[in-house]
Amino acid sequence: MSKKIIVFGEVLLRLSPPNNLKIFKSKTFDAHYGGAEANAGASLALMGCNVNLVSALPQNELGTSAESEMLSYGMKTNIIKQGERIGIYYFEQGASERPGRVIYDRNSSSFSTLKKGTIDWKTIFKDAKWFHWSGITPALSQDLAEVCEEALIIASEMGLTISVDLNYRPSLWNYGKKANEIMPDLIKYCDVLLGGIDDSENCLAINTTGKDDFENVYKKWQEKFSKLKTIVSTLRYDANASSNTIAAVLWSEAKLYRSKEYKISHIIDRIGAGDAFMAGLIYGILTWPENLEKASEYALAASCLKHSIAGDINLSGVNDILALMQGADGGRVVR
Known part of the structure; x- marks a missing residue:
């Protein structure tokens, strides 16, 4: 796909204890690179999209390693080299309850x-079709909230x-501002939003009641943010750390679409499942702009497959995702 997609966010080093160990007793850690926006961008690149990642990394071996990993998925990069350290997060894999x-x-x-x-x-935006960001970036500092606004104004x-x-x-x-004080001024530039209705007050400063259904909540969101065209939520049922049932709801042009459900009985790694969904949604909207229901189903199938893959990034290609959409499952060996 030749349409250029820009993603903006932090590339992180992820350190995880092996074999479901707890962090405080682990002597070794498995290392992966990822980050919400980078995960989505890498997944899109693996689907054949023209993706450019905008981020910042230190001018040292870890920065070089992280950028090399991002390039290995087929993304291009615009990396600001500054500072002395890469962001890190530690992930302790849960199990059962x-x-x-x-x-x-x-x-x-x-x-x-x-x-x-x-x-x-x-x-950076020259000849680009799409810009993707997430609420993680403005959460990190007031300066980054201003960088996001700068990018959104120009992209718009x-x-x-x-x-x-x-x-x-x-x-x-934790820098003195709440999400609902910052995010509304950024969301007003957006066309597509992925988020849960339970985040309405915390992120968007829109009050809801326990009686509000998806349509009522989404209508409130669009009334406040008139540029929004498509709103999507992912859902998890019967969930513990080892098994989930997932689904999605998409709202566009006053129509609500509910996806099929996937019962995931053995989760390998759920980190990045939302980013896999986001990548699938962007791919789906660009590929089937007149069939948002198909775009939503494609996104959910991508997210489902990510649960079977270790690390942050969904390594599933378009054929893998379409096969699951069309009824293929893991009960057979592909030969």
């Missing part, structure tokens, strides 16, 4: 110290379709 756990170590990382005016957005002026994954992480909003 023991939940997974994330510990962030990303303060003062190269990305978190980016400032407005550092990135030449007009050059240049006519790009803009998507956002709310990705509400309460533990990251």
